[in-house]
Amino acid sequence: MPEIRFKTPVVVILAVSLLELINFLVGPFGMTKGKTIPDFLFLILILFHGLWAYRLIRSDHRGTLVSLYRTPEVLFVVTLVLFLLSYIFASNANMDYVQRFAAMKGNIRLAPDSTIQRLNSASRYVPLFAIQIWTIVLFRIRAPRTAARYLGSAHPAATWGLPLAMLSAILYTLAFPSFLSVKGWAPLAFFAVIPLFVVFYKSGYGRSVFYGVSFGVAETMLTNFWLGTFSLVSLQFVTIVMFVEFTIFMTLMMILFKRLPWLGYLILPVAWVGFDWLKSLGFLGYPWGMIGVTQYDFTGFIQIAAVTGVWGVSFAVMAANSVAAYAIQGLWRGKRGQSTDERAVPTRRFLVPVWAYLGLFAALIVFGNVAILVQSAKPVDHKVKVALVQQNTDPRKNDYADTFRILKRLTNEALFYNPDLIAWSETAFVPNIRKWSKLSPKEYPLSKLVNEFLAYQKSIGHWLLTGNDDYFETTNAEGKTIREDFNASVLFSPSGRRVQTYHKIHLVPFTEYFPYKKQLPFVYNMLLNFDVYLWEPGSKYVVFSTPKVTFSTPICFEDAFPDDVRQFVVGGAQIIMNISNDYWSLTPVEGQQHFMNSLFRAVENRRPLLRATASGVTGYVDTAGKLVQRVPFYKSAYMIADVPIRPFQESLYTRFGDWFPKLCTILFVILLFVGFSPRLRSGKPRE
Numbered sequence: 196m197p198e199i200r201f202k203t204p205v206v207v208i209l210a211v212s213l214l215e216l217i218n219f220l221v222g223p224f225g226m227t228k229g230k231t232i233p234d235f236l237f238l239i240l241i242l243f244h245g246l247w248a249y250r251l252i253r254s255d256h257r258g259t260l261v262s263l264y265r266t267p268e269v270l271f272v273v274t275l276v277l278f279l280l281s282y283i284f285a286s287n288a289n290m291d292y293v294q295r296f297a298a299m300k301g302n303i304r305l306a307p308d309s310t311i312q313r314l315n316s317a318s319r320y321v322p323l324f325a326i327q328i329w330t331i332v333l334f335r336i337r338a339p340r341t342a343a344r345y346l347g348s349a350h351p352a353a354t355w356g357l358p359l360a361m362l363s364a365i366l367y368t369l370a371f372p373s374f375l376s377v378k379g380w381a382p383l384a385f386f387a388v389i390p391l392f393v394v395f396y397k398s399g400y401g402r403s404v405f406y407g408v409s410f411g412v413a414e415t416m417l418t419n420f421w422l423g424t425f426s427l428v429s430l431q432f433v434t435i436v437m438f439v440e441f442t443i444f445m446t447l448m449m450i451l452f453k454r455l456p457w458l459g460y461l462i463l464p465v466a467w468v469g470f471d472w473l474k475s476l477g478f479l480g481y482p483w484g485m486i487g488v489t490q491y492d493f494t495g496f497i498q499i500a501a502v503t504g505v506w507g508v509s510f511a512v513m514a515a516n517s518v519a520a521y522a523i524q525g526l527w528r529g530k531r532g533q534s535t536d537e538r539a540v541p542t543r544r545f546l547v548p549v550w551a552y553l554g555l556f557a558a559l560i561v562f563g564n565v566a567i568l569v570q571s572a573k574p575v576d577h578k579v580k581v582a583l584v585q586q587n588t589d590p591r592k593n594d595y596a597d598t599f600r601i602l603k604r605l606t607n608e609a610l611f612y613n614p615d616l617i618a619w620s621e622t623a624f625v626p627n628i629r630k631w632s633k634l635s636p637k638e639y640p641l642s643k644l645v646n647e648f649l650a651y652q653k654s655i656g657h658w659l660l661t662g663n664d665d666y667f668e669t670t671n672a673e674g675k676t677i678r679e680d681f682n683a684s685v686l687f688s689p690s691g692r693r694v695q696t697y698h699k700i701h702l703v704p705f706t707e708y709f710p711y712k713k714q715l716p717f718v719y720n721m722l723l724n725f726d727v728y729l730w731e732p733g734s735k736y737v738v739f740s741t742p743k744v745t746f747s748t749p750i751c752f753e754d755a756f757p758d759d760v761r762q763f764v765v766g767g768a769q770i771i772m773n774i775s776n777d778y779w780s781l782t783p784v785e786g787q788q789h790f791m792n793s794l795f796r797a798v799e800n801r802r803p804l805l806r807a808t809a810s811g812v813t814g815y816v817d818t819a820g821k822l823v824q825r826v827p828f829y830k831s832a833y834m835i836a837d838v839p840i841r842p843f844q845e846s847l848y849t850r851f852g853d854w855f856p857k858l859c860t861i862l863f864v865i866l867l868f869v870g871f872s873p874r875l876r877s878g879k880p881r882e
Contacts, residue, residue, distance in 0.1 A: 208248040211322050215241045223315040260345045267330040268357045272409045278320035279416045283423035285312035352397040360406040363391035364413035370489040371418050372787035384489040385515040392520030400453050404445045411441030418484050421785035426706045444470045454870035460521040460548045464513035465859045468506050472856030479704050482755050486512050491791040494821050498563035501846040503855035504757045505795040518548040570819045575839040579744045582609035582617045585813040587831040589778040590622045605833045612835045615743045618807035621662035621776040628663050653691030658741050660686050662774050679731040684748040686739045698733025699750040736762045746770035754793035758853050764800040771804045778810040783828040786811045794820050799848040803838050
């Protein structure tokens with residue numbers, strides 16, 4: 196190992212650690228005093244930096260190499276997570292009702308405004324970032340031979356694995372609607388993950404897993420930054436869950452990938468699609484951030500979703516990354532770190548998958564455009580006129596009576612067009628209609644408001660759908676009354692009768708639903724302390740029926756679950772009617788991400804999609820996935836959608852469901868077994 200002086204790095208690390216320790220003791224600045232959990236996590240991070248300096252001084256040769264090349268990378272990722280949690284959480288500082296909860300519960304500390312809190316975050320974490328990045332760069336440049344020996348390769352992708360993984364995370368994030376572009380830069384999706392995949396080819400097993408998990412956590416936090424204002428714990432829980440899921444996924448995928456690298460261009464998209472599907476299942480299901488949905492505006496490309504679901508689109512996009520990475524790593528072959536056999540592999544072997552993919556891409560475009568023509572040529576039975584109302588208020592914050600006045604004004608304007616159905620958003624009318632309609636309006640203001648709503652709805656003489664709280668009460672064996680609360684949508688007839696009710700089935704984990712309160716009471720109590728309001732899940736896929744149309748109402752992020760929406764269509768829904776409240780996010784980015792997820796349900800099931808939201812995207816998407824009409828974000832407005840209802844048609848996806856991701860998962864398991872064959876592991880064909 197070349198002679199390297201560690202005195203300067205050790206001094207810098209210790210100096211910065213000491214300054215940050217003072218920051219911890221004295222700060223935060225411009226905020227109320229007192230320490231919370233994030234403060235003590237910051238303290239632990241400082242102590243680990245001190246331990247890092249100690250190891251640079253006292254470790255043996257192996258420990259020194261770890262301290263030079265592995266420790267700063269790990270500390271960088273941990274610092275990035277804590278910084279993003281702190282920086283994003285600062286958005287809550289400007290939200291009065293969250294400050295009220297904080298004062299009541301005493302679990303959080305907020306600055307008078309977001310700027311002060313973000314400056315505190317920067318003062319804590321930016322100096323730590325600086326010494327980590329400095330160390331990562333310094334010893335890779337000053338001692339390249341030592342780096343090559345320790346990292347197992349002199350290839351730049353192995354040397355600079357973490358920066359390349361972070362580059363992929365940034366490009367992946369920007370392909371979606373993001374803090375830089377509300378629409379997102381969709382073309383980035385076709386090469387966003389190439390840097391990460393090249394790192395997989397050139398790095399060892401353990402480092403590949405680490406870089407893959409680092410990518411997953413960073414991408415999740417950056418893409419879902421708006422979760423910081425959904426509740427006080429949403430982003431934290433999503434980060435923890437994604438860390439666990441990506442760790443399991445990358446551990447298994449790298450086992451197969453390292454055994455069959457010559458099939459990497461197939462393994463990577465197959466495994467990724469299977470992973471996306473698996474992480475959408477169960478209590479923790481969260482089908483957000485699937486790379487295929489970035490192509491929501493590429494109508495001619497996404498028609499394959501009617502056969503495979505959105506999963507096929509994700510496969511096609513991820514395959515572009517995998518075949519490009521396979522070709523790049525194969526053609527970018529230096530003498531160092533390459534065996535004679537590897538250098539002897541003919542160039543054409545690395546180009547065959549590229550040509551095959553280009554053929555697949557062309558076939559998808561041809562199929563898509565033909566499918567669009569077929570859809571437009573289908574006969575129309577009749578049209579349904581639907582009024583979609585966007586009141587632009589936050590039910591959690593605004594006065595219920597004020598919101599109702601806005602809803603009435605917009606609805607009255609829409610009545611001029613004599614709609615067949617009027618749709619309000621999720622919890623547009625908040626007071627529980629079932630409960631307060633039974634109590635005296637003279638004694639309870641909410642009862643008075645509910646009675647006003649019922650009288651108004653009857654007076655307009657039209658079908659009206661609204662989001663609302665609902666509940667059931669039952670008596671247990673001990674005679675105790677048990678109440679179950681639901682997030683619901685309610686349909687009223689023109690005569691004012693409550694006709695049908697749907698209870699949201701797929702609730703947001705941790706912030707709407709937690710089924711393990713008996714098994715994990717400390718988690719349950721923590722959620723309550725952070726003012727999380729928990730519901731019970733519904734059990735029936737309700738199809739609403741009016742004289743002119745049948746429809747179902749996936750509520751909020753339920754429209755991001757392909758098979759859940761499919762169940763409504765199988766049950767007879769002619770229209771998919773999503774109702775949502777995304778006002779709380781304070782940014783159109785979340786609303787646009789939500790919309791792009793839901794758009795694929797129209798293509799998959801060949802059913803028109805209508806969305807009535809509190810703040811956007813309120814709009815109409817046709818059966819080919821084209822946005823026909825919409826209301827601008829954060830504007831009180833309504834729109835009239837004339838929706839053609841066509842004769843019954845059942846897409847292959849509606850008939851067979853998630854067959855494609857299931858097939859990918861099965862194929863991955865089969866390849867795992869194949870990977871243990873010595874002959875196949877070598878990549879040599881059978882004689």
